Amino acid sequence: MSVPTTASSGPVVRAEDVRVWYGTERGPVRAVDGVTFDLRPGEILGLVGESGCGKSTLGRGLLGLLPDGAKMDGALEFRGENLLTLSKRELAERRGVDLGMIFQEPLTRLNPLMRISEHFRETLRTHEPGLSKAEMDRRALDVLRRMGIPPTRYRSYPHEFSGGMRQRLMIALALVLRPAFVVADEPTTALDVLVEAQIIRILHDLRREFETSLLLITHNLGIVAEACDRVAVMYAGEIVEIGDARQVFSDPQHPYTRELLRSTISLSTTGLHYIPGAPPDLVEPPPACKFHPRCPDAMQVCATRWPAPVQLPAGSRAQCWAAEERNRLIRLTEDERRPLERRELSVADEA
Amino acid sequence: MASAAQGSLPRYVVQRLLLMIPMIWVVVTVVFLLLRVAPGDPVSASVGGRLSEEELDRRREALGIDRPLWQQYLEYLGDVARFRFGESLSDNRPITSIIIDNGGATLTLTLGAFLVALVIGIPLGLVAGRRRDSAADVGIRLFGITSYAVPVFVTGLVLVLLAGGTGWPTYDIASPITKFQVEPVTHILLVDALIAGDMGAVGDVLQHHVLPCLTLGLLLCGVFIRLVRVNLLMTMKGDYVEAARARGIPERYVVRRHAFRNALVPLITVLGLQVALTLAGAILTERTFNWPGLGTQLVDYLNARDYPAVQGLVTFFAVIVVVTSLIVDIVNALVDPRVRY
Numbered sequence: 001m002s003v004p005t006t007a008s009s010g011p012v013v014r015a016e017d018v019r020v021w022y023g024t025e026r027g028p029v030r031a032v033d034g035v036t037f038d039l040r041p042g043e044i045l046g047l048v049g050e051s052g053c054g055k056s057t058l059g060r061g062l063l064g065l066l067p068d069g070a071k072m073d074g075a076l077e078f079r080g081e082n083l084l085t086l087s088k089r090e091l092a093e094r095r096g097v098d099l100g101m102i103f104q105e106p107l108t109r110l111n112p113l114m115r116i117s118e119h120f121r122e123t124l125r126t127h128e129p130g131l132s133k134a135e136m137d138r139r140a141l142d143v144l145r146r147m148g149i150p151p152t153r154y155r156s157y158p159h160e161f162s163g164g165m166r167q168r169l170m171i172a173l174a175l176v177l178r179p180a181f182v183v184a185d186e187p188t189t190a191l192d193v194l195v196e197a198q199i200i201r202i203l204h205d206l207r208r209e210f211e212t213s214l215l216l217i218t219h220n221l222g223i224v225a226e227a228c229d230r231v232a233v234m235y236a237g238e239i240v241e242i243g244d245a246r247q248v249f250s251d252p253q254h255p256y257t258r259e260l261l262r263s264t265i266s267l268s269t270t271g272l273h274y275i276p277g278a279p280p281d282l283v284e285p286p287p288a289c290k291f292h293p294r295c296p297d298a299m300q301v302c303a304t305r306w307p308a309p310v311q312l313p314a315g316s317r318a319q320c321w322a323a324e325e326r327n328r329l330i331r332l333t334e335d336e337r338r339p340l341e342r343r344e345l346s347v348a349d350e351a
Numbered sequence: 352m353a354s355a356a357q358g359s360l361p362r363y364v365v366q367r368l369l370l371m372i373p374m375i376w377v378v379v380t381v382v383f384l385l386l387r388v389a390p391g392d393p394v395s396a397s398v399g400g401r402l403s404e405e406e407l408d409r410r411r412e413a414l415g416i417d418r419p420l421w422q423q424y425l426e427y428l429g430d431v432a433r434f435r436f437g438e439s440l441s442d443n444r445p446i447t448s449i450i451i452d453n454g455g456a457t458l459t460l461t462l463g464a465f466l467v468a469l470v471i472g473i474p475l476g477l478v479a480g481r482r483r484d485s486a487a488d489v490g491i492r493l494f495g496i497t498s499y500a501v502p503v504f505v506t507g508l509v510l511v512l513l514a515g516g517t518g519w520p521t522y523d524i525a526s527p528i529t530k531f532q533v534e535p536v537t538h539i540l541l542v543d544a545l546i547a548g549d550m551g552a553v554g555d556v557l558q559h560h561v562l563p564c565l566t567l568g569l570l571l572c573g574v575f576i577r578l579v580r581v582n583l584l585m586t587m588k589g590d591y592v593e594a595a596r597a598r599g600i601p602e603r604y605v606v607r608r609h610a611f612r613n614a615l616v617p618l619i620t621v622l623g624l625q626v627a628l629t630l631a632g633a634i635l636t637e638r639t640f641n642w643p644g645l646g647t648q649l650v651d652y653l654n655a656r657d658y659p660a661v662q663g664l665v666t667f668f669a670v671i672v673v674v675t676s677l678i679v680d681i682v683n684a685l686v687d688p689r690v691r692y
Contacts, residue, residue: 065597089601096599103597108590111609112689113616122608123598157688173598 010080011038012181012213013062018074020054020061029282031057033237034074036309039181042207044214046228046245048221048260050279054237055217059183062215063099064091078181097127100179100212104186106167110158116144117154119173127177143172146209147202164195171202178210185217200227221264225249233257236280236290239309243316253312253323255297289321292340297322301336360684367677371670378669379431382662383424389656392416393440396656414440416658427662439652439660446663449648454667455539456524457644460567460636461629463560465622467568468575473618475572476579477611483584491576499573503632507566507639520559522641529555563640570632571625578621582614589613616687623679627672 020032031054039045047055061072064083076083078098083091095101103109110119120140124131131139141151147168158166167187174182184203188196204227206212216228224231224245231249232242233256241254252258262273277294280286286293292302301321309319312327324330325337391399394410402410411417415426430437436446472495479491498506511521520526524540525533529552533543541560544552586592587610595605634646641647645664652660684690 063597065593092596092599092601094599095597101594101597103590103594105590109594111591111595111613113612113687114608122595122600122604126598126600126604159689170594177598 011077012041012079013039013215014075014077015062016075016077018058018061018072018076020057020066020070020072022067022070024283026283028071030237030285031070031282032061033282033285035234035237035239037232037239037242039213039215041180041213042211043230044204044207044216044228046224046231047215047217047234048219048224048231049234050260051219052279052282053234054282055219055234056185058234059101059185059215059217062181062183063095063101064088065095065101093127096123096174096179097177098179098181100174100177100182102167102170102174102182102184102187105190106170106187107163107190109170110166112158115155115157116169119169120176123173123176139176140172143176144169147172163191164198167191167195167199168202171199175206175210175212179212181213181215182206183215183217186219187216188218188220188223196223203227221249221261233260236285237282238290238319240291240320241316241318243312243314243318247314248316251314253314253316253318253327254291254320255295255322256291257318259296289319298340299332299336300338300340301332303340304336360681364677364681367673367680371673374673375431375666375669376428379428379662379666380424382665383427383658386656386658386661387420391656393656393658396654397441427659431666436663436666437659439657441652441655441657441660444660446660449660449664450645450667451538453643453645453648455537455542456642457630457633457637457646459524459539459541459560460563460642460644461626461633463564464567464571464629464633464636465625467564468571471568472572472575473579473615476576477583477614479576480580480583480587480614481606488580492580495573495576497573498569501569503566503570503635504639506569507562507636510562510566511639514562519562520555521562524559524643525552525556526559563636563642566639567629567632567636571629574621574625574628575618578618579614582617583610586610586613616683619679619683619686623676626675630668630671 015038016036018032018035019030021028021030023029033054035054035058037045047058049055057066057070060066061070062076062083064086066072072084074084078094083094086094110116114122117137117140121133121136124136124139137154141154144151144154149165149168149172153161158169161169167190171187187203188199191199200223203214203216206214216223218224228245230243231245232239233248233254234240235256241248241252241257243253248257249261252261256275259273259275263275265272275294280290280293286303288304288306289295289298289302292298295302299321305321307319307321307324309317310324310329311317312323312329314327321330321332321336325332392411393414393416394407398410399407408417416423438445439449475491475494479488482488514521524530529544529549530540533540533547533549533552536543536546541553541556544556587606589610591613592605592609595609596602600609630646633644634649636642637644637646638650645667649661649664652664
């Protein structure tokens, strides 16, 4: 994989201790709970985790697209500028040009009453008011050609395209302004495997053509292995492990990553592996390490003290007492190391 | 999914028009039977109690309403099939000329009511949808429910009371002098006044339209307020609206171009469905304001048990409802690119 050199330029996006919570009647739901990562130019970072772990919330939060009632805190920098202190309007001006987004359901993401050409013109006119109509069309057709959409379809309506084509349209629409950073939120979930491969290919080629940095949210670990430079594993609103994709996949440091990898299905799979229990309640998450009630390696310390993220010698970063101990970064007492007596999971917990 | 592959619009229109034949047959039959089931007949309604029983029977015989029901029914069906709707029994007017003479007043009344309903309903619905659960939203929703729930004649009488003393016209379609002066060409008074170039008459007719159109329009606007509000709430949460935001489209354009436009599409369909409600409301409105339209005529003929007149007018109403729903479908196909027939 040919990652452009990053020595000269700093990260495109830097997130530090980002938190997002929604207010509910029971109290705040901590959907994203202290997430730290950075993204270099042209880099693809995969974000994986179970449903409801905060992946999509984080992706939307990066673009300021959170619903009313959501609050965001921490530091989020785009090319050194803190996005969280911008006004709503200033942030809207960044969207499209600097920060792009590709969504999960391509079928419903285009306005059914507008032609494809109108979508492009609207987008281009918003951010580059000086462009002539001919220039806008030239730009749009250029991106469409790269996505394999023939120019004859430029004046068509969204419903005249197949699902895969619509996702390519959405990508083209996101790329026509050449944003430096794009969040792709499960871009292939609604598509069949052949189209999926095609879309992943396109996303993978983006950095060569546009130098785009990509946050690829998915729950398909195969896609991450194929397309991503680095991977971040999320659990209950925290990034529990982040590092080079190959490194993390070949030598997972966090038990959750390991169990997640074991749960993938391949042709050689004989039995289905799953992680017992359900993702925790984000209103009242478990104390200390949030994974400890489901963790096969849980020790006494895991239920009493929160493991801070630690840079491991292998290069990845994880927040896990067991990983720290294994890498001889700390010494736990005999008491702390004693295996945690697992409470029997009730049927309700399993459900 | 080429649009041409699924039949063409002209073919669809022809199909729909052909479907009208069985529908009108059903309407004619139902109206025919209902009128016969209702107590009384044209003779007893007009001169019952004042003439001897033998004399009444003689008149019934003359009208042919003493014959068996199936004979009368087949005869009437035959006439309708040849577009012969006959004449009214009570005042000997051809049904077609009733429709031509009085239809214009009903037409301008209902069109005016729709205009009022759209002008009031759409903006209020949009405001309510945009500011959900605000005081404005609650107020507008209350207004919508009330205007829909209050009977037309109550709204009408309240408006008449409010207008009383201001000298604003509260009954009929125009002042007698205007009616006398304007030459009937199209039998739509407003158009005739325009053709005559008599601006005084136009103003007079318009003034007379205000209260009845407002009354009927208020009934309709409740429906539109709720519909637009709910649709806007839905489209504002729509995937394409979020996608437009993600492209950095300013919020006001997101709302206007993406949410509003899509919220208004279903309105066209409902507009067509409301035609039946409007005609029903028009009958009451016309009664309240002594409006010389088809509704007033229909009530008179019903009281007179005037079989051919009532049958003819109800059939006409039914045809109007069907034709407008067809027009609505065509308009829908033109507005929404996804709709193809």
